[in-house]
Amino acid sequence: MNASPHEGAPGGGRYGEAVFRPEQAGEGERIDFGALAYDDITMARLRALGVGPGWRCLDVGAGTGTVSRRLLDETRVESVLAVDRDVRFLGERPVAGLDLLEADATAPDFAPGRFRLVHARFVLMHLPEHERVIARLAELVAPGGVLVLSDAVDLTGDRAPTTPYTLAMRAMWQGLRDTIGTDVSWVPSYPQLLRGAGLVPVAAEIHVPPLVPGSPLSRFWADTWERSRAAMRGTGLVDDAGVDAAIRYLDSDACASLSAGMLTAWGWRPGEGA
Numbered sequence: 001m002n003a004s005p006h007e008g009a010p011g012g013g014r015y016g017e018a019v020f021r022p023e024q025a026g027e028g029e030r031i032d033f034g035a036l037a038y039d040d041i042t043m044a045r046l047r048a049l050g051v052g053p054g055w056r057c058l059d060v061g062a063g064t065g066t067v068s069r070r071l072l073d074e075t076r077v078e079s080v081l082a083v084d085r086d087v088r089f090l091g092e093r094p095v096a097g098l099d100l101l102e103a104d105a106t107a108p109d110f111a112p113g114r115f116r117l118v119h120a121r122f123v124l125m126h127l128p129e130h131e132r133v134i135a136r137l138a139e140l141v142a143p144g145g146v147l148v149l150s151d152a153v154d155l156t157g158d159r160a161p162t163t164p165y166t167l168a169m170r171a172m173w174q175g176l177r178d179t180i181g182t183d184v185s186w187v188p189s190y191p192q193l194l195r196g197a198g199l200v201p202v203a204a205e206i207h208v209p210p211l212v213p214g215s216p217l218s219r220f221w222a223d224t225w226e227r228s229r230a231a232m233r234g235t236g237l238v239d240d241a242g243v244d245a246a247i248r249y250l251d252s253d254a255c256a257s258l259s260a261g262m263l264t265a266w267g268w269r270p271g272e273g274a
Contacts, residue, residue, distance in 0.1 A: 143271020168246035175231030199267025
């Protein structure tokens, strides 16, 4: 996923430039580790919502395209338009029905049409003006269609037990907020924001995949910390030794922590087929 410019970030940076650069070796693999942890959850929800043959779909911030391709392969949708600011990973594995658009989905002139499904995962948490962005995405939903948004929910607050993992996660969230403006604090407001965008009915759920040594999710967090190490150090909450200790902790039997949850919310555009 490549988010758009984050002018509101204290550091003035943006996802894909200040951190998580797509040209950095192993970045596509890092994204795929996250997909292995969360794709099954996403696909189960999309199937439960009835996504299937005849649907035209928009996948915003599509990353390496794992959800886009599974929509075509498993639910037999008519087509998927996969959008990202950098589509290099999407272009590596072309499939029939998958169209690519290199674009900033937050730009005023972003108007790719209307779709039965509009989906964005781990995108909006990196963007400013999230209410405006949600309202814009809602406008792209055809009557009877659905907007599905997923983002992270932090479970390493002050009351969580202090472990090398929780120390690293707290430093990561603060470092990313300081550097590129990432903010997950508003994610629980998704249902109200969807309702405010004119979608009804709305609903939401949270899933928390287990942290298991050697799992794709553990690899994802370890790689994420490596790529955001400078931002994490800049918070003063951890040093290099602390990051290294957290990476070792993830791969040990001592690991007993909760990963970030994924909150998924959806809302329907009233109209025929709803």
